[in-house]
Amino acid sequence: MRYSASHKEETRQRLLDSSGAIAKRDGFSSVGVDALMKAVGLTGGAFYNHFSSKGELFAAIVQRELTQSAERLGKASETFSRERLQRCLQRYLSQAHVDNVEGGCAIPALGAEIARADVAVRESTEEALLALQRVWAQLLDSDQEAWALLSQCVGALLLARMSASEETRQAIVDSSLAFLLRHLDEAAPAS
Template sequence: MRYSASHKLETREKLLESSAVSAKKSGFSTVGVDALMKAIGLSGGAFYSHFSSKDELFASIVERELCQSLERLGAEQDRDRLERCLKHYLSMSHVEHPESGCALPVLGAEIARSDLVIRQQAEKWICQLQESWARILESDSLAWAILSQCIGALVVARMLATPEIQRTVLKSSYDEIGRQIAGPRN
């Protein structure tokens, strides 16, 4: 039975969405092709009509997720919107639901171990986000510092077992970022 081109695109999108959620929840390398396909109700063999390899799927996930992060975190913001974005980013909701949040804290280590093409692709999106924040903050270095602090704070909070300590990490980071934003501009 032949499927229409739109069906193939819809299936590919379902696979990307499902695989991104799985990767952000459990790590990309921990899930096999068969499990990724089973999650959308298809056999493992159907995978190769959408992607030539699991690495190609990972590259597509990285591009998709970082593009979405850029839209949420960097698109045409002002200082007030950036601060609201940061407050949401550094929230317990984001700690508790990695599957619906930024890919960088959960996939960063896997991206770092990936081939040069995937790292360059991630670099492109991360630099676009940093440039967006630098325009708002009027400082390249402050934008890099805040971007790194946000990702790091989320990683540390997720590593901890006690919600009270997780909240302390998030609040401390948010408060410090607030001081950095309010302080003198360089």
């Protein structure tokens, strides 16, 4: 039976959604094509109708996840403000985000695998990071502060997810959030 082009695209999007969640939860390299396809109700053989290799799927997942993260955390617009940045930080550095690995930021979940990926994946990652950093740098009037803020967020989330006890996880995100919000208040331009 022949499927429409829209069916193929819908299946591809379902595969990206499902594979992205699985990769962030379990690690991409540890999951086989058959398991990724089974999650969307297809056979492993159908995979090659959508991607030429598992590496191509990984590149598509990284591109999609980082684009979505950059849009949520700092899409360039006239309405991006310190208040919006503070709300982004509060959502990012929260227990809910720590617990939602599958639906959360891909950087702490897939960062080590991205670092080992081919140059094209690392370049697309860098582009997404630079887009976010530029928005934050413009708001903060500092390239260095924007990189430090981004690094603190990712590092805190990663450390919290690595910790076994809820108490430690909560302490990490709470203290990091308080530190960053205090810094933003201190760095705010005088009215």
